[in-house]
Amino acid sequence: MTDSDYNIVRQYLTKAMQPKLNWYRSTIANVDWEDERNIxxxxxxxxxxxxxxxxxxxxxxxxxxxxxxxxxxxxxxxxxxxxxxxxxxxxxxxxxxxxxxxxx
Missing domain, CATH: 3.40.50 (Rossmann fold)
Structure with a gap:
């Protein structure tokens, strides 16, 4: 893997994955559970x-x-x-x- 490839992967993992990971974190912590219960x-x-x-x-x-x-x-x-x-x-x-x- 070139340095350029590595930097692209690193940027993707540090920035693009954050929203997806936050969804799992909030689900595990039951954040918004009361709001979502009635949807x-x-x-x-x-x-x-x-x-x-x-x-x-x-x-x-x-x-x-x-x-x-x-x-x-x-x-x-x-x-x-x-x-x-x-x-x-x-x-x-x-x-x-x-x-x-x-x-x-």
């Missing part, structure tokens, strides 16, 4: 969920539970691993384009 968990927007079938992360049982909170979700499976855009960029772009046309 409707249902997402009332069109959702496109794409997943690679070669990995076992998003199982059918998890998606079945999720469907009760996401009534307008479209799930598209691809014969890929975790990095869908790297493995099938044209198919992914086509799926996104078709989905956008459908919801507009």
């Amino acid at each position: 409707d968990p249902t997402i009332r927007r069109s959702i496109l969920f794409m997943r690679g079938k070669q990995i076992d992360i998003c199982r059918e049982t998890s998606l079945a539970k999720q469907n009760s909170f996401t009534p307008d979700i479209e799930i598209i499976d691809f014969d890929t691993g975790h990095w869908l855009m790297e493995e099938q960029p044209e198919a992914i772009n086509q799926a996104i384009e078709e989905w956008i046309k459908k919801i507009l």
Whole structure:
């Protein structure tokens, strides 16, 4: 890894990761728990969920539970691993384009 590469990674880890880590910290500490308790968990927007079938992360049982909170979700499976855009960029772009046309 070059010094330039290292500095880019370091900058990403020190700055870009902070908001994500703060979310976990606040969740663990139950910050905002009282405020969030009364929020409707249902997402009332069109959702496109794409997943690679070669990995076992998003199982059918998890998606079945999720469907009760996401009534307008479209799930598209691809014969890929975790990095869908790297493995099938044209198919992914086509799926996104078709989905956008459908919801507009």
